[in-house]
Amino acid sequence: MRRFAQxxxxxxxxTSTNAKVAxxxxxxxxxxxxxxxxxxxxxxxxRLKRLIAPxxxxxxxxxxxxxxxxxxxxxxxxxxxxxxxxxxxxxxxxTERRAHAEPPSLASLIEGTLLPLREADEDEKRRVVMTLxxxxxxxxxxxxxxxxxxxxxxxxxxxxxxRALAQHAGLPPATVAHRLMGSWEPSAASFAALxxxxxxxxxxxxxxxxxLASPLEEEPEALxxxxxxxxxxxxxxxxxxxxxxxxxAFLWSRGEELITDRFTDLSGVWAALPEGTVLDGEVLAFxxxxxxxxxxxxxxxxxxxxxxxxxxxAPAAFMAYDVLEHEGRDDRELPLRExxxxxxxxxxxxxxxxxxxxxxxxxxxxxxxxLRRGSRERGVEGLMLKRxxxxxxxxxxxxxxxxxxxxxxxIDAVLVYAQPGHGRRATLxxxxxxxxxxxxxxxxxxxxYSGLTDEEIDELDRWIRQNTIERFGPVRxxxxxxxxxxxxxxxxxxxxxxxxxxxxxxxxxxxRTDKTPEQADTIESLRALIKSAGREGRDRG
Amino acid sequence: xxxxxxxGLFCPGGPFHxxxxxxxxxxxxTHAHGDHARAGNAxxxxxxxxxxxxxxxxxxxxxxxxxxxxERRRIGEVTVSLHPAGHMLGSAQVRIEGPxxxxxxxxxxxxxxDPTCAPFEPLRCDVFVTEASYALPIFRWDxxxxxxAEIASWWQGNARKASLLFCYALGKAQRLLAExxxxxxxxxxxxxAVEPFAEIYRAAGVxxxxxxxxxxxxxxxxxxxxxxxxxxxxxxxxxFRAFESGFASGLLRIRGTRRRRGFDRGFxxxxxxxxPGVLKTIRETGAQRVLAMHGHRDAxxxxxxxxxxxxxxxxxxxxxxxxxxx
Ligand SMILES: [Zn+2]
Ligand SMILES: [Zn+2]
Numbered sequence: 001m002r003r004f005a006q007x008x009x010x011x012x013x014x015t016s017t018n019a020k021v022a023x024x025x026x027x028x029x030x031x032x033x034x035x036x037x038x039x040x041x042x043x044x045x046x047r048l049k050r051l052i053a054p055x056x057x058x059x060x061x062x063x064x065x066x067x068x069x070x071x072x073x074x075x076x077x078x079x080x081x082x083x084x085x086x087x088x089x090x091x092x093x094x095t096e097r098r099a100h101a102e103p104p105s106l107a108s109l110i111e112g113t114l115l116p117l118r119e120a121d122e123d124e125k126r127r128v129v130m131t132l133x134x135x136x137x138x139x140x141x142x143x144x145x146x147x148x149x150x151x152x153x154x155x156x157x158x159x160x161x162x163r164a165l166a167q168h169a170g171l172p173p174a175t176v177a178h179r180l181m182g183s184w185e186p187s188a189a190s191f192a193a194l195x196x197x198x199x200x201x202x203x204x205x206x207x208x209x210x211x212l213a214s215p216l217e218e219e220p221e222a223l224x225x226x227x228x229x230x231x232x233x234x235x236x237x238x239x240x241x242x243x244x245x246x247x248x249a250f251l252w253s254r255g256e257e258l259i260t261d262r263f264t265d266l267s268g269v270w271a272a273l274p275e276g277t278v279l280d281g282e283v284l285a286f287x288x289x290x291x292x293x294x295x296x297x298x299x300x301x302x303x304x305x306x307x308x309x310x311x312x313x314a315p316a317a318f319m320a321y322d323v324l325e326h327e328g329r330d331d332r333e334l335p336l337r338e339x340x341x342x343x344x345x346x347x348x349x350x351x352x353x354x355x356x357x358x359x360x361x362x363x364x365x366x367x368x369x370x371l372r373r374g375s376r377e378r379g380v381e382g383l384m385l386k387r388x389x390x391x392x393x394x395x396x397x398x399x400x401x402x403x404x405x406x407x408x409x410x411i412d413a414v415l416v417y418a419q420p421g422h423g424r425r426a427t428l429x430x431x432x433x434x435x436x437x438x439x440x441x442x443x444x445x446x447x448x449y450s451g452l453t454d455e456e457i458d459e460l461d462r463w464i465r466q467n468t469i470e471r472f473g474p475v476r477x478x479x480x481x482x483x484x485x486x487x488x489x490x491x492x493x494x495x496x497x498x499x500x501x502x503x504x505x506x507x508x509x510x511x512r513t514d515k516t517p518e519q520a521d522t523i524e525s526l527r528a529l530i531k532s533a534g535r536e537g538r539d540r541g
Numbered sequence: 542x543x544x545x546x547x548x549g550l551f552c553p554g555g556p557f558h559x560x561x562x563x564x565x566x567x568x569x570x571t572h573a574h575g576d577h578a579r580a581g582n583a584x585x586x587x588x589x590x591x592x593x594x595x596x597x598x599x600x601x602x603x604x605x606x607x608x609x610x611x612e613r614r615r616i617g618e619v620t621v622s623l624h625p626a627g628h629m630l631g632s633a634q635v636r637i638e639g640p641x642x643x644x645x646x647x648x649x650x651x652x653x654x655d656p657t658c659a660p661f662e663p664l665r666c667d668v669f670v671t672e673a674s675y676a677l678p679i680f681r682w683d684x685x686x687x688x689x690a691e692i693a694s695w696w697q698g699n700a701r702k703a704s705l706l707f708c709y710a711l712g713k714a715q716r717l718l719a720e721x722x723x724x725x726x727x728x729x730x731x732x733x734a735v736e737p738f739a740e741i742y743r744a745a746g747v748x749x750x751x752x753x754x755x756x757x758x759x760x761x762x763x764x765x766x767x768x769x770x771x772x773x774x775x776x777x778x779x780x781f782r783a784f785e786s787g788f789a790s791g792l793l794r795i796r797g798t799r800r801r802r803g804f805d806r807g808f809x810x811x812x813x814x815x816x817p818g819v820l821k822t823i824r825e826t827g828a829q830r831v832l833a834m835h836g837h838r839d840a841x842x843x844x845x846x847x848x849x850x851x852x853x854x855x856x857x858x859x860x861x862x863x864x865x866x867x
Binding site for chain 1: 677678679680681695794795796797805806815816817837840843844847
């Protein structure tokens with residue numbers, strides 16, 4: 001764990017990408033594989049679930065450091081991070097400095113001590129934490145606090161972590177990224193498998209890393225000749241890959257979740273696809289010849305059981321837009337033009353639930369802009385622009401795939417306050433306030449009234465009434481548990497808001513039941529949106 | 542024997558002010574930092590080392606009466622002596638003996654060893670007036686030697702860039718030069734605000750790394766440069782094409798400080814007493830009453846009272862935590 005703490009500090013201590021990669025690379029070279037596996041887990045943005053509420057950890061820290069609660073509050077208001085406050089208090093209270101004591105290794109700490117705490121009661125957790133504190137130095141206590149509260153974040157992007165591991169293993173980053181896809185679990189063996197030589201992989205179920213589009217920040221004219229680009233509608237569903245190999249079929253979401261069983265009504269699609277095929281596309285609820293709103297699909301995902309009624313209400317379809325593997329061959333390096341031709345042949349006439357994401361025909365960028373304005377009526381989010389000459393890349397490199405959305409901004413925020421709405425909704429809690437993270441605290445950033453279905457409104461209303469933690473007049477503070485994706489038209493600095501940020505026309509886009517509050521956005525990510533807002537604002541349709 | 546006045550702490554038995562906020566007739570000065578030694582006083586009393594630094598800062602015209610550490614001087618109805626505070630060269634605690642017993646004003650102080658000044662001398666007293674710049678139970682300093690090693694390795698790692706280390710020009714800069722002299726012999730480039738004080742430190746016998754005043758050099762690749770924070774963002778910075786910036790201060794104990802202030806690196810080193818230092822010092826004075834000033838004085842006072850110590854705040858309402866010369 002000491003080595004990992006050193007890596008954490010080294011990453012924190014530099015803003016240079018090369019220095020970060022070098023630090024990770026030498027860590028991978030030196031650390032035992034079991035530790036390296038867990039380090040990689042965090043370096044690629046994976047998280048452990050919260051084991052202990054930060055408040056409880058603070059109470060124990062106060063007790064051990066013999067600091068009264070009010071004093072801890074005083075310290076917290078200066079530090080702004082509860083885990084760090086606890087670590088600093090503990091470090092200050094130590095009677096002797098014993099940096100020489102050997103802390104547990106990262107893997108044995110997590111696997112041997114922390115994960116078993118999931119089953120433990122509060123007394124047991126307390127006993128274990130107190131014992132651990134004795135053997136750790138300051139930054140290790142800080143990391144422990146972050147691990148316990150599920151807030152362990154390392155200052156690198158997943159792409160950078162993968163690049164470092166690829167350099168360490170002497171492999172192309174795409175190979176490492178591919179091996180990390182799907183249900184990768186950290187262990188010495190799985191780490192060894194990641195870095196083993198050779199680029200062909202045996203695991204039949206594994207999808208390819210997704211190629212992600214970047215938001216278009218200029219007028220499309222800047223992309224050059226219209227003829228060089230494929231335009232498609234931007235579908236509002238679940239991005240997914242169908243992997244048809246080894247006699248089986250696997251449907252992977254972009255979140256690297258295997259969702260094959262959630263879409264039994266697509267079984268005809270994979271049955272119809274030839275062996276050795278991988279398609280990239282979007283799972284949609286699709287009725288007649290039009291996509292249904294995302295909320296319909298989401299309601300279906302939320303159900304434990306797929307009843308015939310649900311299948312009828314929200315019939316799924318796979319909207320294919322790329323082919324990554326054909327006849328068992330990795331075709332990602334082919335130019336889009338060729339992959340497209342292949343895709344058209346593969347998809348045609350196979351199944352009524354397998355659709356081709358068609359090319360949006362428009363001779364000029366101007367004509368395309370006109371079509372884009374009709375996005376909302378079509379139930380799509382705007383347009384995708386893909387360079388005809390481009391290979392299928394890994395991650396989010398800029399330049400070949402652009403999303404040209406009508407509602408350009410989107411954040412994940414936590415519901416913190418609710419109050420009754422007006423008019424028809426006066427009896428229901430529909431006036432909602434959402435917050436994002438700032439230095440370990442949730443700061444309100446937006447109010448939104450619309451976007452949920454009536455069913456969701458009823459469900460949320462019940463939940464709010466049962467989970468109110470404080471009341472100020474009609475306003476209820478609720479447990480910060482639920483995450484919602486908000487879309488909005490604009491974002492700017494504002495001195496009138498506590499967060500320093502104002503968003504324009506926020507709407508609730510979806511209830512992210514798949515996300516924990518820790519996964520909500522931070523004030524920093526909102527500031528980054530402001531930075532690009534000046535440029536992006538112009539192409540709002 | 543020490544009371545608040547519009548011009549800061551005041552000893553009516555003298556009468557004289559202590560580190561006054563504005564011009565007064567007679568002042569006792571604990572040390573040469575700007576928030577303690579201000580211009581415009583008719584006469585000041587301080588240690589010889591402080592006198593040299595104050596003359597440099599405020600000009601030769603200042604009327605200065607010198608008092609060596611431990612030397613006693615009768616002023617009015619009290620007897621005053623100055624004792625090492627361990628904060629910086631010449632820094633002193635003020636001991637005042639009079640009809641109301643023995644009072645000690647700590648001035649700025651720290652308990653960690655510092656090669657640039659005499660170590661803090663614990664004094665028994667009835668009333669102890671302590672600074673509280675870092676008096677919260679999250680502040681505890683690592684050894685300066687380990688911080689110097691961190692700085693040295695950062696410097697060494699920046700072979701193709703300048704290592705631009707910001708710190709207070711008086712006190713912290715010289716302490717860093719002295720601490721670094723234990724791990725290297727390489728010369729250090731310094732901003733014009735640092736060098737004159739370094740000369741005075743050298744004259745006082747402090748061993749430090751050789752310094753070079755920044756002049757017309759074109760390249761600072763691989764060099765360490767010490768500069769005051771006030772130089773940040775000024776045209777003076779234009780000469781550095783490739784650099785990493787560091788900041789040396791006790792405030793860096795809090796991780797977010799570095800990011801909030803936009804430095805690449807933070808080094809936690811302070812010339813003020815940390816939490817264990819403040820508590821230990823209060824204990825050692827044996828004082829029945831403690832008065833706290835600066836920084837987190839209100840938190841310290843409440844904590845002491847809850848521990849059964851007679852305590853109260855004194856001086857200005859706590860200024861924001863960014864003590865000069867920290
Ligand atoms: Zn001061
Ligand atoms: Zn000072």
